[in-house]
Amino acid sequence: MHHRIFLTAAFAATHIAAAQEPSVPSNTADMHLRACAAHADRKVADSALVLGTQAERLFRNRIAVNAGDVDGLVGLARTLSQCLVPSANFVAQGELSAEAMELLERAIELQPNHWLAHFVIGSIAFRSPAFLGRGKRAVQAFEQLLKLQGDRTDNPMYARVFELRGLQLSRSGQVDSARALWVRGARLFPNDSTLQALVGRQVRSQVGPQQAPDSDSAARLGAVRVVASAVPTPPAFPSVREVPRSQVLMTAGGTADVLHALQTLPGTTRVGEGSDIYTRGGNAEETALLLNGGRLLSLSRFEGLNGSMFGALEPFVVRSVRYSSGGFSVRYGNALSGVVDIETDGRPRERQTRAGLSLVQASATTRLPFNKKVGGWVSGRVSRTGALLATHGRRAEFVGAPHSEEVVASVVATPSSGSELRATAILESDDSRRITTAGGWHGPFHSSGGTRAGVLSSRWVSPNAPIVVRTSVAGSERSSDWSFGVLSRARDENSLISRADVDWQSAVNVTVRAGMEHGLFRRNERGTVPTTPNVGAGSPARTLPRAIVHAYQLGAYAETELTRGDATLMLGLRADRLPGEEATSIDPRAALSLRRGEWTARLSAGVFHQGRWRPDPAIPNGGLPAGVPTEARHVVAALERTGIASTFRVETYNKRYDNYHRVGSGPDVRAGRANGLDVLAQRNDVGWLSGWIGYSFIDATVTLADGSQVSSPFDVTHSATGSVTARLTSDWSLGYTVRYGSGAPTTPIAGATRSSEGVVTPVYGATMSERLPVYGRMDARLMRFIRTPQFLLTAYTELLNLADRPNVSAIAYDASFTRRQPIHTFFASRTVVFGGELQFR
Numbered sequence: 001m002h003h004r005i006f007l008t009a010a011f012a013a014t015h016i017a018a019a020q021e022p023s024v025p026s027n028t029a030d031m032h033l034r035a036c037a038a039h040a041d042r043k044v045a046d047s048a049l050v051l052g053t054q055a056e057r058l059f060r061n062r063i064a065v066n067a068g069d070v071d072g073l074v075g076l077a078r079t080l081s082q083c084l085v086p087s088a089n090f091v092a093q094g095e096l097s098a099e100a101m102e103l104l105e106r107a108i109e110l111q112p113n114h115w116l117a118h119f120v121i122g123s124i125a126f127r128s129p130a131f132l133g134r135g136k137r138a139v140q141a142f143e144q145l146l147k148l149q150g151d152r153t154d155n156p157m158y159a160r161v162f163e164l165r166g167l168q169l170s171r172s173g174q175v176d177s178a179r180a181l182w183v184r185g186a187r188l189f190p191n192d193s194t195l196q197a198l199v200g201r202q203v204r205s206q207v208g209p210q211q212a213p214d215s216d217s218a219a220r221l222g223a224v225r226v227v228a229s230a231v232p233t234p235p236a237f238p239s240v241r242e243v244p245r246s247q248v249l250m251t252a253g254g255t256a257d258v259l260h261a262l263q264t265l266p267g268t269t270r271v272g273e274g275s276d277i278y279t280r281g282g283n284a285e286e287t288a289l290l291l292n293g294g295r296l297l298s299l300s301r302f303e304g305l306n307g308s309m310f311g312a313l314e315p316f317v318v319r320s321v322r323y324s325s326g327g328f329s330v331r332y333g334n335a336l337s338g339v340v341d342i343e344t345d346g347r348p349r350e351r352q353t354r355a356g357l358s359l360v361q362a363s364a365t366t367r368l369p370f371n372k373k374v375g376g377w378v379s380g381r382v383s384r385t386g387a388l389l390a391t392h393g394r395r396a397e398f399v400g401a402p403h404s405e406e407v408v409a410s411v412v413a414t415p416s417s418g419s420e421l422r423a424t425a426i427l428e429s430d431d432s433r434r435i436t437t438a439g440g441w442h443g444p445f446h447s448s449g450g451t452r453a454g455v456l457s458s459r460w461v462s463p464n465a466p467i468v469v470r471t472s473v474a475g476s477e478r479s480s481d482w483s484f485g486v487l488s489r490a491r492d493e494n495s496l497i498s499r500a501d502v503d504w505q506s507a508v509n510v511t512v513r514a515g516m517e518h519g520l521f522r523r524n525e526r527g528t529v530p531t532t533p534n535v536g537a538g539s540p541a542r543t544l545p546r547a548i549v550h551a552y553q554l555g556a557y558a559e560t561e562l563t564r565g566d567a568t569l570m571l572g573l574r575a576d577r578l579p580g581e582e583a584t585s586i587d588p589r590a591a592l593s594l595r596r597g598e599w600t601a602r603l604s605a606g607v608f609h610q611g612r613w614r615p616d617p618a619i620p621n622g623g624l625p626a627g628v629p630t631e632a633r634h635v636v637a638a639l640e641r642t643g644i645a646s647t648f649r650v651e652t653y654n655k656r657y658d659n660y661h662r663v664g665s666g667p668d669v670r671a672g673r674a675n676g677l678d679v680l681a682q683r684n685d686v687g688w689l690s691g692w693i694g695y696s697f698i699d700a701t702v703t704l705a706d707g708s709q710v711s712s713p714f715d716v717t718h719s720a721t722g723s724v725t726a727r728l729t730s731d732w733s734l735g736y737t738v739r740y741g742s743g744a745p746t747t748p749i750a751g752a753t754r755s756s757e758g759v760v761t762p763v764y765g766a767t768m769s770e771r772l773p774v775y776g777r778m779d780a781r782l783m784r785f786i787r788t789p790q791f792l793l794t795a796y797t798e799l800l801n802l803a804d805r806p807n808v809s810a811i812a813y814d815a816s817f818t819r820r821q822p823i824h825t826f827f828a829s830r831t832v833v834f835g836g837e838l839q840f841r
Helices: 004-009 013-019 028-041 045-065 070-087 090-110 115-126 135-149 158-171 175-188 193-200 245-250 258-262 386-391
Strands: 240-242 287-291 300-304 307-311 318-324 338-344 352-358 361-369 374-384 398-413 419-438 441-461 467-484 487-507 510-530 541-543 548-564 567-577 585-596 599-609 628-642 646-661 669-683 689-704 709-711 718-727 732-741 749-754 760-764 775-787 792-800 808-813 820-824 831-840
Touching (some): 045 070, 045 628, 070 115, 090 245, 115 135, 158 175, 175 193, 245 318, 258 307, 300 419, 386 398, 386 831, 419 820
Antiparallel strands (some): 240 318, 300 307, 318 338, 352 831, 374 398, 398 419, 419 441, 441 467, 487 510, 510 541, 510 548, 585 599, 599 628, 646 669, 669 689, 732 775, 749 760, 808 820
């Protein structure tokens, strides 16, 4: 695969320090950048990678502290394009290159005459594929550079502007203008051999209209992976992991779904095959979901008795995803186990369109800059599973094939160089009618749902002080309508949450963060629900009262980060009046990190609270421990090694649950605990093979009111995921993913009683004394990239559950509660999906 486009885009790597302004001080990040650029220039990609990774970390920390650090933005952009691109896989190269472009545009907005930012962005745009339409941006950059440098000759890098702008003119047929520019440059730089050679021979088009040898770069420039999020996660806390867009799109079996991709990480518990995130023994409701800094109720589709099936967010508009699986910062409240923090794409700088079609769905995304300060994008997706079910002979399992419709849109404005305003909206609806068995009843389970959400967010960077202010207002609604036997329940949930955050670097090694948030919650349920575990016709049921219930949240936090050498200490405190609670909760948290060479050790501890604002289950289950915790204490220790070709991380944790609130009909819970270990071994993208192996061990128990100790409902002792991707050629890749879970605990039914009215009620055995069968699945994904100057086509074939293993999501019983029946997962049989994505300007 050619890397020339990206290396040449900043081909001044080894000489670039001379092009910087003299007032820019040298620091450790700059030293790592110069070293990694030198290795990249010698084509020693592995050494460039490890040095570049260190430079990336340092530059990202600088930007997190001061988002207006122009030299930090440019340094990070150069690190990505010069040091990390040569070792990245095909899709990740596009993410890194496009992120570098975005960082450079932000730098230019803050400092319009920054020579180096204009030069690097002009070089990248100059060598971009024609269908991306970046030629005009390259012209703008080089023309601005010619104005800035004039006839100065004190820096030999100035000669390169004459060369590249002349090549642009030559490509467009303006041969005389190109020659005149080269002559001017040759007079100013008489010792520059490249300009002298261009002047001394017949001028002709050196490269076709932005085609080979660099046309294979199309996919590398098609995505964005900005980890320097508008809501940066403090680096001292462990358990923070990122899922780049390339991993979402390329991981075999990930179904190009953001939430499914998160489930491949250690720390997530392999409870089932759906999209719900279960973190280290906690229920899915214990993991907070944020979009652009605003908290939402849900981003899921196809809700069922065992959770949701897929996520409701198109991955092509996702800029970054961060997942914290424990011991997280005081910035996040009302969450006991984890945080999923998603940021969508920012302001489009160029027009771009993509369209996708597969056996399951059709989708399209358009990005459009409205003017120099405002841009927007919109993405739509329609899913229809009828063809998939027919292809695999499964239509008899459904009364109506599941289908969904989704639109995500955003308008982003940058009124000034240090400010950003963003409005993002999500509209989703879904419907599913699957024949299933549960609660002593066999029949169609009809589920229809919808998500409506809007987030208004802003960011302001002070021009005079290292202060960043972020605000957000997030409104979300999730509606669901279930019908199954005597169950006929409709539920609407609403939330409106506003927050403000301030970051201030008060000294060289001291950063202070503080913020407040306020939330309003509303729930409305109507219909009928069973009063026993039996939902069969004629079973007892009650009509829900016509009542709307409300709750509110008010919270504030403060956090200090102290850095000395390679050690960072973070101390934080937050106070909340959480939804459903009457008392104020106080959460102290602390984290310490220490780096020695390639090794980093982290330790964090803290108190976490979450309000009891949870709905009751639709069907009573006397075998499930009844209670949701409102308090947890975390202690997390981590050790990580980042090497040239591999990364290794191990984390151990202890989580204690307390202050349970009764929800459900099973035995009361008084306390809980979860002890575990997460391990991640990853081969970095050096060479033709990349991948990772993740393993999680957990021992989670709850203590019942009678003093007995039983397994937690989410005590999946062993969870493991292995994924590998091989680049067969520059156009072909093949990936495999293997998943394993040791089975979640369940309570068996030992018999049943029949009342005088004929109502059958199950008699439960020992609580959580059995386990579901072991879960195992292997998936494969074959991808082909077809690149032309006009478009990029990505074709793929995905095989899910290659071994045709009938995995089980639950155990159901017949109407007499005497015969057991396994309920299989959606992908319990071998499934083939094929499709393609077309990207063009």
